[in-house]
Amino acid sequence: MKILIVLAHPEPKSFNYAMYLTAIKTLKENGHEVKTTNLYAINFNPVYDRSNFTTVKNPDFLKLQIEEIHAAEMNNSYVAETKIEQEKVEWCDLMIWQFPLWRFAPPAILKGWTDRIFTSGRFFKDGGYYENGTLRGKKALLSVTTGSPAKTYTKDGYHGDIYGVLRPVNRGILECVGFSVLEPEVNYSVAHLTDEDRKTVLKKWSNRLKNIFNENKINVGKY
Amino acid sequence: MKILIVLAHPEPKSFNYAMYLTAIKTLKENGHEVKTTNLYAINFNPVYDRSNFTTVKNPDFLKLQIEEIHAAEMNNSYVAETKIEQEKVEWCDLMIWQFPLWRFAPPAILKGWTDRIFTSGRFFKDGGYYENGTLRGKKALLSVTTGSPAKTYTKDGYHGDIYGVLRPVNRGILECVGFSVLEPEVNYSVAHLTDEDRKTVLKKWSNRLKNIFNENKINVGKY
Numbered sequence: 001m002k003i004l005i006v007l008a009h010p011e012p013k014s015f016n017y018a019m020y021l022t023a024i025k026t027l028k029e030n031g032h033e034v035k036t037t038n039l040y041a042i043n044f045n046p047v048y049d050r051s052n053f054t055t056v057k058n059p060d061f062l063k064l065q066i067e068e069i070h071a072a073e074m075n076n077s078y079v080a081e082t083k084i085e086q087e088k089v090e091w092c093d094l095m096i097w098q099f100p101l102w103r104f105a106p107p108a109i110l111k112g113w114t115d116r117i118f119t120s121g122r123f124f125k126d127g128g129y130y131e132n133g134t135l136r137g138k139k140a141l142l143s144v145t146t147g148s149p150a151k152t153y154t155k156d157g158y159h160g161d162i163y164g165v166l167r168p169v170n171r172g173i174l175e176c177v178g179f180s181v182l183e184p185e186v187n188y189s190v191a192h193l194t195d196e197d198r199k200t201v202l203k204k205w206s207n208r209l210k211n212i213f214n215e216n217k218i219n220v221g222k223y
Numbered sequence: 224m225k226i227l228i229v230l231a232h233p234e235p236k237s238f239n240y241a242m243y244l245t246a247i248k249t250l251k252e253n254g255h256e257v258k259t260t261n262l263y264a265i266n267f268n269p270v271y272d273r274s275n276f277t278t279v280k281n282p283d284f285l286k287l288q289i290e291e292i293h294a295a296e297m298n299n300s301y302v303a304e305t306k307i308e309q310e311k312v313e314w315c316d317l318m319i320w321q322f323p324l325w326r327f328a329p330p331a332i333l334k335g336w337t338d339r340i341f342t343s344g345r346f347f348k349d350g351g352y353y354e355n356g357t358l359r360g361k362k363a364l365l366s367v368t369t370g371s372p373a374k375t376y377t378k379d380g381y382h383g384d385i386y387g388v389l390r391p392v393n394r395g396i397l398e399c400v401g402f403s404v405l406e407p408e409v410n411y412s413v414a415h416l417t418d419e420d421r422k423t424v425l426k427k428w429s430n431r432l433k434n435i436f437n438e439n440k441i442n443v444g445k446y
Contacts, residue, residue, distance in 0.1 A: 010272040011285040046269055046331035049233040062234040063414060065370060103337050104395025105328060108269035112331025129381055147288060155446075158352055160394070164446020168391050171383070172327025191286060223378075223387020 001213055002033045004092035008099040008110035010040045015190040016145055018202055020098045023143070026206040035088050039109045044081070046112020052082055065120045072121025085117045094139045094212065095179070100190075101146045104165050114173055123177050133178020139217070140179035142166055143205070150188040162186055163221065170220040180217035224436055226250050227315035229260045231322040231333035238413040239368055241425055243321045246366070249429040258311050262332045267304070269335020275305055288343045295344025308340045317435065318363045318402065323413075324370075327388050337396055346400050356401020362440070363402035365389055366428070373411040385409055386444065393443040403440035 005023050009016035020038070027034050037044075045051075050062055055077040057070035071077045078086070089095065099106050118124065128134050144166065146153065153162040162184070170181045185208065187193075187201055228246050232239035243261070250257050260267075268274075273285055278300040280293035294300045301309070312318065322329050341347065351357050367389065369376065376385040385407070393404045408431070410416075410424055 013284045014286075040270075040272065046335065047263075048325070048330060048332075049263065061236045063237075065414065102271070103334075103341060104391050104399070105334060107271060108331045108335030108338050109271075111326075111328060111334045112269065114326050115331050118326060159399075160446030162446075165391065165395065167446075168327050168388065172388065176327070176382075191288065223383030223385075223390075 001093040002035070002091055003027050003094045003096065004035050004037065004088045005096045005098060006037045006039065006110065006113065007041075008039045008097070008107045008113075014100075015187070015193065015198060015201075016098055016100055018198065019143055019145075019185075019187075019205060022202045022206050023096060023098070023209055026209045030210055035091065037085060037088065037113070039113060042081075044109055044113060046109045046115065048112060048115040052078060052116050054079060068119040069121035071119070076122060078119075082116050085113065086119075086122060089117060089123075089135070092138065094141065096141045096143055098143045099145075101144050101165070104159070106169065118173065118177055128178075129176055130178070133176065136178035136180075138179050139182055139215075140174045141182040141185065141212070142169060143185040144187070145190040146186065146188045147191065148189065153186075153188065167220055167223070171222065175220060181220050182212070182215050183218050224316045225256045225258070225314055226317045226319065227258050227260065227311050228319045228321060229262065229333065229336065230264075231262045231320070231330045231336075233263045237323075238410070238416065238421060238424075239321055239323055241421065242366055242368075242408075242410075242428055245425045245429050246319060246321070246432055249432045253433055258314065260308060260311065260336070262336060267332055267336060269332045269338065271335060271338040275301060275339050277302060291342040292344035294342070299345060301342075305339050308336065309342075309345060312340060312346075312358070316361055318361065319366055320364070321366045323368045324388070327382070329392065341396065341400055351401075352399055353401070356399065359401035359403075361402050362405055362438075363397045364405040364408065364435070365392060366408040367410070368413040369409065369411045370414065371412065376409075376411065390443055390446070394445065398443060404443050405435070405438050406441050 005020060007020040024034050053067055053071050055071060055074045057067050076083060099110055123134055125134060148159060151157050152159045155161045166184055174181050228243060230243040247257050276290055276294050278294060278297045280290050299306060322333050346357055348357060374380050375382045378384045389407055397404050
């Protein structure tokens with residue numbers, strides 16, 4: 001199968017990076033095709049404005065959705081950086097995002113990747129949401145690390161249920177455009193892992209990925 | 224009172240911009256002090272990495288939380304861009320964010336502002352979350368525009384309840400650091416407003432702001 005792995009972490013020695021490298025290695029060893037987007041390494045610009053387009057529909061008033069639909073009609077007239085990412089998303093059967101939870105959401109560099117890539121006219125079309133989304137049939141998985149411990153991300157913990165924290169991404173971005181969402185891979189308090197702990201967690205991740213295409217989508221809930 | 228207004232929109236002719244200008248004008252006319260952060264206008268860089276700091280705790284392994292706590296100990300050794308924003312947040316009694324909902328969340332330029340500004344050691348301290356948050360006593364308000372119509376952001380609509388969509392920001396960022404959250408100002412399908420509609424909505428916003436300091440916090444819910 002075809003897998004796209006998107007990484008949003010600035011430190012090559014980080015646990016996120018190790019999870020990313022483990023996923024690449026395991027999936028390739030198991031005969032899959034893997035493409036990657038290492039957002040910090042490619043210095044991805046997450047700020048969405050006119051620079052995302054090579055065409056202009058209305059030079060006097062920037063309405064992004066109008067420009068997006070125009071870009072789709074003009075043979076996807078986005079800048080190369082954006083086109084490459086859109087094509088990877090369309091190419092894959094499974095998309096994995098590897099990121100640390102910052103302020104209960106993906107880092108800005110990853111949020112901006114979705115702002116610029118998941119555009120109207122190409123990914124979002126009239127009526128094409130959720131079960132009718134243009135990317136239906138594809139699967140997606142969030143692999144997340146946290147600073148706070150697991151007990152804080154429970155219904156009675158002070159941050160609340162981790163599924164609720166991740167819902168805006170699972171529901172609002174991934175399901176909205178048609179992805180089937182797999183169980184998130186959540187690792188808590190990774191800054192406090194020992195070397196031995198890290199090996200155990202990476203092994204568990206690798207084992208999971210060997211059978212990832214047998215997994216079914218989860219119910220991410222509605223708001 | 225002291226109000227900080229943060230704007231995240233690239234187009235000066237946009238409805239978001241008009242809401243922003245209306246808020247500045249109304250609040251000043253009513254005797255308040257107003258500071259602003261127009262993120263696109265100041266070309267704010269939302270990518271969080273080592274460039275946020277002027278000191279280095281560990282040059283070999285970037286752990287952001289460690290660097291943040293070190294920066295706090297070293298007389299807040301952040302770059303000027305960050306310090307200025309931190310001081311504005313600490314200065315204000317009320318913080319208003321004006322932004323379009325992109326992929327069910329703030330634009331990356333605003334997400335990155337929180338990534339870089341709301342740091343451990345300064346805003347987040349051990350045990351200082353929610354009702355014990357360091358910014359308790361301050362109020363915050365999201366003023367949001369959407370592309371989809373109001374009926375899609377209801378419990379039975381296909382996007383689900385707007386309060387649920389906004390919860391990660393209201394709960395995970397604002398309440399988490401101590402803000403009391405006011406009722407969000409939500410304007411739907413703003414691309415389809417007529418000039419007359421715009422005037423009516425701006426007038427309603429202005430009228431609300433005249434009595435904004437009489438409003439009480441809402442219950443944003445938990446996950």
